Structures are given as structure tokens and as C-alpha cells.
Amino acid sequence: MYEEALPIAGRPEKHHVQTTFNYWDDPGDGSKPTPIVIGGGRISNRRPHLPHDFVVTDISGDEDKYTLDGHGFQYCRHKSLEKDFVDEHAIQTLYYDECRQLLKEVTGASRVYIFNHKVRRGPTQWHHLGFSNLANRGPVTRTHVDQSYDGAELRLRWEFPEKADELVKRRYQIINVWRPIATILKDPIATADSTSVPDDDLVAADMTEDGFQGEQWVVRHNPAHRWYYKNQLTPDEVLLIKCFDSNTSVARRSLHSAFEDAAHRDKEPRQSIELVLGSASSTFLLVSLRQPDIDKLRGSDHPTDIIAMYHPR
Template sequence: MPEARLAHSACAAPTAAWVEAPVNYLADLSVRPVTYNPPPGTGMPRREGNYRDFTVRIRNGRPLARSFSLDRQAFVLTRHDTKVRDFYDEREVRSIYFPEVEALIKRETGASKVVIFDHTVRTADRAVERGLRTPVRSVHNDYTEKSGPQRVRDLLPASEAEARLAGRFAEYNVWRNIAHEAVEMAPLGLVDAQSIAPRDLAVCDLVYADRVGEIYQGVYNADHQWHYFPAMTREEAILIKCYDSAKDGRARFSLHSAFDDPSSPADPRPRQSIEVRTFAFFD
């Protein structure tokens, strides 16, 4: 386990052991889930499916952060300093932050090659008019058994893709707060992958203007064990494993969602965050 994560985990801020909050799940599969994602700045996503809010207990993960593992829980919290000054500057993100994320993924996973292929800046403050996206308030996972390998084929030359697909690979998201103040609004809740049953992952078409992708939406299961890291700062990052090709008992998928923290201030600062999507390939 990287020393940076161990050292940082010991500096947890004193907060409640847990909170209760509603999160948006699929109640069942009576309606096939589909999400229509318009181009940024043109509107909000539209969803089909039998979604409902379920109140869950979300545990403060900071006291437990030393014990979390990408291969068990499918998420970890780590210290991650950055030299980026403005995360809204596309050139700065690509030229400075992408190399930082690549080094982080290699450090945390031991991957021999990392491919960064996508990033999304989200804000709860006038997102649509600013051409950005809002925090996602549904329980989901970014890749499926089918769409993980397909995305590799989309990104790499055909010969390299097939060679890489023959070995182990995984998709990791790196999520961080990009404001200079700690997160107060819509923190990220994460489900311990050890509490997810196969039936809890429902395939959902993700329809864009130019392509159709596929994600998992979470089906409600009272056994899900939720965690979050309250008051995240700009010097922290969460790694989330959304796909793993290995079928040896380690976590392969995860579930996560933004939620309204009842312990937040009455007038919280709008959340600002970035997530970077990466593939890690292992020799």
C-alpha cells in the first residue's frame, strides 16, 4: 500500500461516524433503463427506468481509509498534490494533470501502461450554461462487461488492442475536488464492492448524439455498504475501479453516486470536481 495514502489517512477530520441520506437507485427492471446524454451545455440528461430514492446509511470512510483496497472495495482515498492552477483550462488539464494522473495510477496499481482517454469537469453552479456537467445523482458504474473491452478497441490500434485484451487490464476513475475550499455539496458516495451482488448491476444504454455506450445502473439492495470521505480537499483524490478483466475473486465493478449530505452547511458551496478516466494495462 503506498506510503502517501497511509500517511494521509491518519489526518482525518473529526466528523460523524455516519449519515443517512437518500440515493437514487433502480427499484426494479420493469422498465429497461436508458439514459440520453445531450452535448455539454445543451441540457440535462434524460433517463428512462423505474428509479426511486432509497435512504441508506453512508459511513464516514476516513477512519477506515488505511484498510480500503482497489481489489476489495474497488476504491481508495489517497493524497495527491497537483500543480494545476485552473482545472477549467483544458490545455492545463491535458498538459499538467494528465501526466500527474498517469503517475498516480502507476503508483497505486503497478500498471505497466496507463492510457488516459476522457475527463469531465462537473459543477453544481450553472453547469449547463457554462458548458459543463452536473454531479451524477444516480447509483451507477461507468463500464460493463461488454463496454470495458469495447472502449479499449475504440482507443487503441487494432493489433495492440487485441494484444492488451489478452492480458489483464482495468479501468480506473480518478475523482477530485477542484475548488480551493473543502467539498460541502454533493459529495461522492461509494459502495463497497464486496457488498454488491451480480443482480445489482443492470445494463443501461447511454445514448449520445454520435454513439451509444453502456453502463451499469445500480438496482437497490439493502445489503450495500456505503462510504464517503467528508470535506474532501483539493489535495486528495479518490480512485474508483469501474472495470477489471481479472476473474480471480478481486473486485471487478463498483457503484457510486453523488448525494446530499445532511451534515453539510445549510447553504453549502456548490461542488466543483473533475474525474479522469483511465485504462491500466498489466504485464
């Protein structure tokens, strides 16, 4: 069971952070961003980025004001029986089942299929570790969205080649479920309010992962972007990040990135999991097989189906 509004013991003191976010260094000549290639135990990422100053707003105590459809992200209190995230079988059974139920409760969906997860326990500059750097995944300190609009359809068609022509007519989403394995101090994760990021700031970029040729967004700097995080996120909380939504009347995607908080620069590397789920995160591809509007289906006789695909790593 999750709680939309996290309980508040008094009004927590805000910890807003002055920091930098790394944005794609647009050469201005119309050339595409350098492709990323993931496979064979390593990732190659040579895209040039430049740091830009921002203040990240701590939303502690105000979590219920931010929603997937309103802002592109949402915080939920959600305890897991899985604590260590070192046993792949436990992750793919117990934790997957928990996240399926979570997504059903949050969205009103009837089914969930998971297609990916990543556990991050590595150092901040893990990209530069050379071969087998995927074994030391750390935080991603570059602003991005995991799938572009076209990239989301590419993923759908890759996973469901025989059903895709019908599925693309329905509402579908990709949502990342991000959970700390230990309370986050160093390199917390921030998300940007979707309404502060126009589509013109997003640039399609190729990314190949284990044979799948996908497409994500890199981001041009815009000082109007509004960044948010929750200070000291705990393992009993999850951050839902919308990577794509085919419904154009709601928030369709949220930029996200790790960032440095100088107050915790010397702490141990963070741990998390994503179900794309140390920090913990997950990714889900959600497909409405009946009605195009999930919100209208809550409490109806036509529950929404969520499809999320999992590939073993």
C-alpha cells in the same frame, strides 16, 4: 508522490450521514433501461429512479483499510500543482502528467494513456437545464457504474480497433480519478463496497457519447449495499474508483453516486474534476500487456502497461 494511508492528527470525529440514494426504478417486465445520449452540448437522461434510505459511513482515519482490489475504491493523498482547472491546456499537460504518475505508483504500471476528463461546477439538478446543460455539469445523483463488463470491452475496441483482439486477452481496468477542486461539503461522492453488490443487482444500459455507443450499469436497490465516503475531502486528496477490471478474482467495480448531506444542503455547489479525470475526476483504461496479475509485477522486471485514452471535449 502519493500516500496510501492518509496521516491522522488524532482520531477524526466521524460524520456518518443518513441520506437517500437514487436507484433505477425497475419496471419488472424485462425491458431495458432508457438509453442516455450525450452530444451536441447536452445530455438526455430520462431513466426513472426512486430514492432509498441508507447510512453512508465516514471512513476518515481508516482510509488505508479500503483498496481498489479489495473494495473497488481507494483514497490517496496527492497534491497537484494545478489548482483552478479552468485552463484546458494545463489540464491536458500538467495535470494529466501528474495523474499518469499517480496511477503508476498506485498500480505499478509503466505507461498511462488518458482518454477523458470532466470538470463539474454546476448545480445538483443540472440535467434539467436543457440545451447546453453539459456546460453546467454538476454532481450525478444516481447510482451507477460507468462501464458494464461488456461496455468496457466496447470501449477498448473503440479505442484500439487493430490491437483489441490481443489486448482483451490481458488484464485491463478502467479507473476514475476523482479530485475536489475545493473542499467538498455539498453533494459529496460515495462509493459502494464491491463485495456488498452482487452482479445480479446490475443491469446493462445503453449510453451513447459523441458517437461512441457504450454500455454502463444501472443498479437495482438492495438494502445490503454498503456505502462509504470521506467527510470534507480536500483538493490534496483523490478518490480512485474502479469502474472495471477483467480480473475476476478481485473487486471488479464500485457503484458510485453523489448524495445529499442535510448539514450542508445550503452550501455552494461542489467543484470536482474526473480523469476519466468542479470536483476533479479522471478515467483511465488500464491494460496489462505482459502478465495478467498487476500485483505480481510490482518490483519485477516486467512492469504493467496502463492504457487510458483521452478524447477532447
